[in-house]
Each structure stands twice: as structure tokens, then as C-alpha cells.
Amino acid sequence: MFNKFRLGKKQEHSSTLRDKIEELKKQPIPEHVAIIMDGNGRWAKKRALPRVAGHHEGMKVVRKTTMLANKLGIKALTLYAFSTENWKRPKNEVEYIMRLPEEFLGTFLPELVENNVQVKMIGYKNQLPVHTLHAIEKAIEETKENNGLVLNFALNYGSRAEIIDAVKQVLNDSKNGILNETDLNEDIFSSYLMTSEFKDPDLLIRTSGEIRLSNFMLWQLAYSEFWFTDVLWPDFSENHLLEAIEVFQKRQRRFGGIL
Numbered sequence: 001m002f003n004k005f006r007l008g009k010k011q012e013h014s015s016t017l018r019d020k021i022e023e024l025k026k027q028p029i030p031e032h033v034a035i036i037m038d039g040n041g042r043w044a045k046k047r048a049l050p051r052v053a054g055h056h057e058g059m060k061v062v063r064k065t066t067m068l069a070n071k072l073g074i075k076a077l078t079l080y081a082f083s084t085e086n087w088k089r090p091k092n093e094v095e096y097i098m099r100l101p102e103e104f105l106g107t108f109l110p111e112l113v114e115n116n117v118q119v120k121m122i123g124y125k126n127q128l129p130v131h132t133l134h135a136i137e138k139a140i141e142e143t144k145e146n147n148g149l150v151l152n153f154a155l156n157y158g159s160r161a162e163i164i165d166a167v168k169q170v171l172n173d174s175k176n177g178i179l180n181e182t183d184l185n186e187d188i189f190s191s192y193l194m195t196s197e198f199k200d201p202d203l204l205i206r207t208s209g210e211i212r213l214s215n216f217m218l219w220q221l222a223y224s225e226f227w228f229t230d231v232l233w234p235d236f237s238e239n240h241l242l243e244a245i246e247v248f249q250k251r252q253r254r255f256g257g258i259l
């Protein structure tokens with residue numbers, strides 16, 4: 001299946017899409033958008049295909065979404081690609097998912113470089129297969145000078161484990177005199193998380209109709225705007241992203257205050 005894979009030709013947006021993009025850019029665009037890309041398995045099941053076919057299709061949507069996010073001037077796009085709980089899945093499915101970064105970046109990396117996109121990753125690297133990590137690290141290295149959209153893959157990421165690890169590091173730094181207990185505050189704690197270099201997401205999108213976080217960015221999403229859709233990830237289109245942003249722009253963020 002891999003060698004049959006083609007991403008198609010260079011992406012051009014239709015004039016209606018371009019108009020919508022320009023319209024949205026008149027209002028503030030969320031700086032950090034995070035997406036729980038869910039529903040690949042159900043997409044495949046509906047077509048009597050193996051679940052992995054849904055993951056493969058979903059990868060094409062990652063490309064489209066990234067390019068549009070870049071055009072919109074979104075600064076960071078975090079994509080939840082694999083959770084620390086997803087290892088519970090059948091071995092063949094996990095193995096397939098762990099091949100996708102190579103396949104995706106193998107084809108797509110030149111386009112990312114050309115479009116000034118910077119690749120990053122959050123999650124536990126040490127449990128990833130070597131070939132998966134190698135593909136990601138290569139992409140990180142080759143795009144490190146870029147300063148456009150940051151495409152951040154949450155791969156083998158789990159928020160509770162991340163928080164526990166941050167607490168352990170805080171305790172360690174406190175024991176070693178690097179951090180004073182009295183100095184610990186929310187900003188300093190955030191700097192111990194895997195997302196330390198990112199601002200908290202402004203907008204969280206989850207596809208597939210599930211209304212839950214599934215252990216994603218529990219700390220960081222405290223004041224994010226949520227947008228849920230029944231659309232399955234492989235069916236998520238550019239118009240869906242534009243719709244989410246339009247809804248975001250109509251929301252009033254109060255952060256506990258009053259306007």
C-alpha cells in the first residue's frame with residue numbers, strides 16, 4: 001500500500017476558499033490550534049475497509065490542514081496523532097500508525113520546507129520505534145530554520161503522564177536548590193511541561209462526534225475554546241477548519257473576568 005501512495009500535485013485553493021481566508025484574516029486568527037484527529041477507524045469501517053485505510057486517508061487531511069493553517073497565519077498547529085493509551089490497540093494497527101510519519105514526511109517534507117513550516121513533536125520519544133523517531137527527527141532538523149507555522153505532532157503523548165513528569169522534575173529541582181518552592185507558580189510549572197515553548201491552545205477541535213479530551217493537554221486547555229464536529233477526520237475539509245475559526249472569532253473569551 002505504501003508505494004502506491006501519492007499525495008497528488010501541489011495544492012491550489014479555489015477562489016471561494018481564498019476569499020473566505022481573506023475574510024477571516026480581517027479578525028484575529030487563533031495563534032495555537034490543537035486538533036484531536038479522531039474517527040479514522042469508523043471512516044474505514046463505513047466503507048468496509050480495514051481500519052488502517054482510515055489512518056492512511058487521515059494523513060492526506062493532515063497535509064491539507066497544515067497548508068491551510070499556514071495560509072491563515074496560525075502560528076502553531078498541534079495534531080494529536082497517537083496517545084499513550086493507543087498502544088492498547090492491535091499490534092498491526094500500531095505498527096501501521098508508526099510507519100505513517102516516514103511515509104508522510106518522506107513525501108511531504110520538501111513541501112513543508114518550501115512553505116516555511118517548522119516541524120516539532122511532543123510526546124515520549126523513547127518508546128517510539130527507531131524508524132518512526134528517525135523520520136520525525138529528520139523533519140525537525142531539516143525545518144529548524146523555518147519560521148512559519150509550527151506543525152507540532154503529539155505522538156505517544158499523554159497529558160497525565162506529562163503532568164506527573166513535570167511534578168517529578170519540579171521536586172528534583174527543588175531538592176537540588178534550582179527552584180524555590182515559594183517561586184513555583186503557573187507559568188513556571190508550564191515551563192516543565194512538554195509544551196513549554198508553546199502558548200496554550202486558543203482553539204481545540206475534535207472530530208468524530210466524541211465530546212471528550214482523551215488525555216490531551218489537560219493543563220494547557222484550561223481556557224481554550226472548544227469546537228466539536230461529527231465529521232470523521234478523513235472527511236475533515238478546509239471548509240470545516242474555516243468554519244471552526246469563524247465560530248472561534250464569534251466567541252467571547254473572558255478568562256474569568258467580565259467584558
Ligand code: IPE
Pocket residue numbers: 037038039040041042043081082083086097208
Ligand atoms: C484517530 O482515529 C487516530 C488515532 C487514535 C491514532 P481512530 O483510530 O481513533 O478512529 P475511531 O475513533 O476508531 O473511529
Ligand code: IPE
Pocket residue numbers: 036037038039080081082083086210212214
Ligand atoms: C484520541 O482518540 C487520540 C488521538 C486522536 C490520537 P482515541 O480514539 O484514542 O480516543 P478514545 O479512546 O475514543 O477516547
Ligand code: MG
Pocket residue numbers: 038039040
Ligand atoms: Mg478514536
